[in-house]
Amino acid sequence: MYLIEVCELHKRYGKAEVLKNVSLRIEKGETLAIIGPTGSGKTTLLRLLNLLDTSTSGKVLFDGLDATRASERIKLNTRRRMAMVSQKPVVFNANVYSNVAYGLRVRRKGDIHEKVTSTLEMVGLSGYENRNAPILSGGEMQRVALARAMVIEPEVLLLDEPTANLDPRSVDIIEGLIMRLSRHVTIVMATHDMAQGQRLAHRIGVLMNGEIMQLGKPWEVFARPENMQVAEFVGMENIIKGTVRWNESGVVGVDVNGKIIQAVSSRQSAVDSRGGGLATGDYQLSAGEEVYVCIRPEDITLALSRTSSSARNSYAGEIKAAFLSGPLARVELGCGFPLVALITRISAQEMGLEVGKRVYASFKATAAHIIIRR
Amino acid sequence: MNEITTGFLKAIELIVTLDPEVMEIAGRSLAISLTATLLASVVCIPLGGLVHFHDFTGKRILINIIQTLYSLPTVSVGLFVFLLLSRAGPLGVFGLLFTPTGMVIGQMILISPLMIGFTISALSAIGPQIKDTAISLGASNFQAILTIIKEARFAILAAVVLGFGRAISEVGIAIMIGGNIRGFTRVFTSAMALETARGDIELSMALGIILISLALVVNLLLNRIQQR
Numbered sequence: 372m373y374l375i376e377v378c379e380l381h382k383r384y385g386k387a388e389v390l391k392n393v394s395l396r397i398e399k400g401e402t403l404a405i406i407g408p409t410g411s412g413k414t415t416l417l418r419l420l421n422l423l424d425t426s427t428s429g430k431v432l433f434d435g436l437d438a439t440r441a442s443e444r445i446k447l448n449t450r451r452r453m454a455m456v457s458q459k460p461v462v463f464n465a466n467v468y469s470n471v472a473y474g475l476r477v478r479r480k481g482d483i484h485e486k487v488t489s490t491l492e493m494v495g496l497s498g499y500e501n502r503n504a505p506i507l508s509g510g511e512m513q514r515v516a517l518a519r520a521m522v523i524e525p526e527v528l529l530l531d532e533p534t535a536n537l538d539p540r541s542v543d544i545i546e547g548l549i550m551r552l553s554r555h556v557t558i559v560m561a562t563h564d565m566a567q568g569q570r571l572a573h574r575i576g577v578l579m580n581g582e583i584m585q586l587g588k589p590w591e592v593f594a595r596p597e598n599m600q601v602a603e604f605v606g607m608e609n610i611i612k613g614t615v616r617w618n619e620s621g622v623v624g625v626d627v628n629g630k631i632i633q634a635v636s637s638r639q640s641a642v643d644s645r646g647g648g649l650a651t652g653d654y655q656l657s658a659g660e661e662v663y664v665c666i667r668p669e670d671i672t673l674a675l676s677r678t679s680s681s682a683r684n685s686y687a688g689e690i691k692a693a694f695l696s697g698p699l700a701r702v703e704l705g706c707g708f709p710l711v712a713l714i715t716r717i718s719a720q721e722m723g724l725e726v727g728k729r730v731y732a733s734f735k736a737t738a739a740h741i742i743i744r745r
Numbered sequence: 746m747n748e749i750t751t752g753f754l755k756a757i758e759l760i761v762t763l764d765p766e767v768m769e770i771a772g773r774s775l776a777i778s779l780t781a782t783l784l785a786s787v788v789c790i791p792l793g794g795l796v797h798f799h800d801f802t803g804k805r806i807l808i809n810i811i812q813t814l815y816s817l818p819t820v821s822v823g824l825f826v827f828l829l830l831s832r833a834g835p836l837g838v839f840g841l842l843f844t845p846t847g848m849v850i851g852q853m854i855l856i857s858p859l860m861i862g863f864t865i866s867a868l869s870a871i872g873p874q875i876k877d878t879a880i881s882l883g884a885s886n887f888q889a890i891l892t893i894i895k896e897a898r899f900a901i902l903a904a905v906v907l908g909f910g911r912a913i914s915e916v917g918i919a920i921m922i923g924g925n926i927r928g929f930t931r932v933f934t935s936a937m938a939l940e941t942a943r944g945d946i947e948l949s950m951a952l953g954i955i956l957i958s959l960a961l962v963v964n965l966l967l968n969r970i971q972q973r
Contacts, residue, residue, distance in 0.1 A: 451883040
């Protein structure tokens with residue numbers, strides 16, 4: 372049995388439909404990240420899981436028991452198995468100790484002092500017991516909020532963008548804590564930071580406009596998006612329109628403005644671009660099919676001469692734009708079709724890449740992912 | 746001008762030498778107003794909570810009425826309580842007219858709207874995220890309400906202090922319900938009104954200085970509370 376089952380959940384605020392037919396199953400001990408842009412319904416979903424709000428329709432089951440329309444008593448008992456940390460740190464106007472002890476006090480638990488002390492140690496706030504919580508920094512406040520949730524040893528931890536708007540150091544500390552907790556706690560976390568989802572989660576659900584668009588292992592979501600919206604959200608910068616010309620034992624040739632891009636059409640990779648419930652396992656791409664070819668920019672390598680690498684796809688092109696982005700260089704090419712590549716800053720410098728220069732872009736057929744155009 | 750200077754010096758003397766009459770009046774004033782404030786707090790803070798935590802039709806109107814009553818004229822309350830407590834009134838049998846108890850009742854009525862209204866404002870100032878956080882951390886509804894009241898404690902305390910300030914400085918009830926009976930119901934304000942009329946400026950001034958000092962203390966206290 373699943374620890375949490377979400378069945379066809381709908382939530383409407385006035386005319387706005389915030390969640391549409393969301394269904395999820397969460398296993399005990401799993402870390403599930405819900406990623407999606409701001410306003411996609413992540414917070415609403417977590418609030419419904421935490422029984423803070425009531426859904427318009429649909430159910431949330433804990434251990435098979437429907438808690439959505441249960442009595443206040445059952446709701447309270449169910450809620451007491453969980454803890455939630457909100458995006459904006461909320462602390463009570465009291466010292467750190469009282470804040471962290473809150474959940475234990477309302478449950479009338481014992482050993483409060485020991486538990487609070489050891490939890491504060493875990494989040495690196497030992498010695499902060501008597502500090503007034505509202506005057507702490509944002510990062511410290513969020514750690515207090517996390518400690519307050521951790522101290523009650525919940526079975527389920529709900530985290531709503533726990534590191535949004537925090538400095539990198541605080542983000543590191545909090546991610547480290549989440550990683551430690553994920554060994555024995557079931558975690559559902561909302562984030563708009565895809566990389567964070569990838570770092571922390573066992574599975575990722577992509578929530579867009581109130582709908583779960585895709586649910587799967589992090590690499591699947593990032594490398595094999597099921598539709599255009601997911602592809603764009605997960606950073607598939609190269610989404611190129613084309614037409615299938617041939618399909619030879621799983622390798623597909625896609626015609627893009629007269630050039631052929633070869634892609635491995637794995638059984639899962641060809642799916643309906645609406646992301647609906649189309650069974651894709653047996654789907655065979657055939658010639659004439661209209662598709663999108665998606666290539667992650669970091670999967671493209673650049674070279675000054677045509678190399679004999681194992682990459683099936685190699686195109687000569689001219690650099691249209693190039694600029695630095697952190698430790699990486701983003702290079703925009705024209706090679707019959709536009710292509711964006713992300714390479715390291717060092718290699719960009721070594722190759723002397725600049726606008727107008729001719730280079731060869733290569734990528735493997737397995738790096739090209741196909742979405743059917745409908 | 747000379748009269749004011751000598752009066753002021755005499756007043757200081759009365760205070761410094763702890764003049765028995767001045768001290769007696771000051772003690773009684775404090776006792777009556779503190780009692781009224783305390784009793785009003787016990788009634789008004791929960792009432793304010795009741796209004797805040799419940800949704801009902803006419804809630805907005807009720808709050809508007811309560812806020813209007815902040816500036817309830819003291820003489821109107823005096824008249825109302827007088828009619829209640831006078832021999833022929835509905836509570837006449839208790840013989841509370843011209844007693845300190847009657848004054849306490851009058852002052853309670855006077856400051857209740859202020860205290861209820863400020864309690865509601867104090868609770869409204871606590872954002873919904875505090876309640877959500879409490880509930881999310883496993884608080885029952887009742888525990889969550891207690892948490893919100895605790896969050897608003899400084900603002901609620903400010904309401905209490907303000908109520909006390911209004912109670913101790915009012916004169917209408919003190920005269921109409923208390924009757925300014927020497928050694929029994931005479932307080933700061935009624936004594937000042939009477940002594941000034943009788944030409945005993947020094948006593949009036951001494952009481953006035955103490956009253957203003959009290960107001961200062963109340964204000965300092967309020968500032969401290971609001972800075973928390």
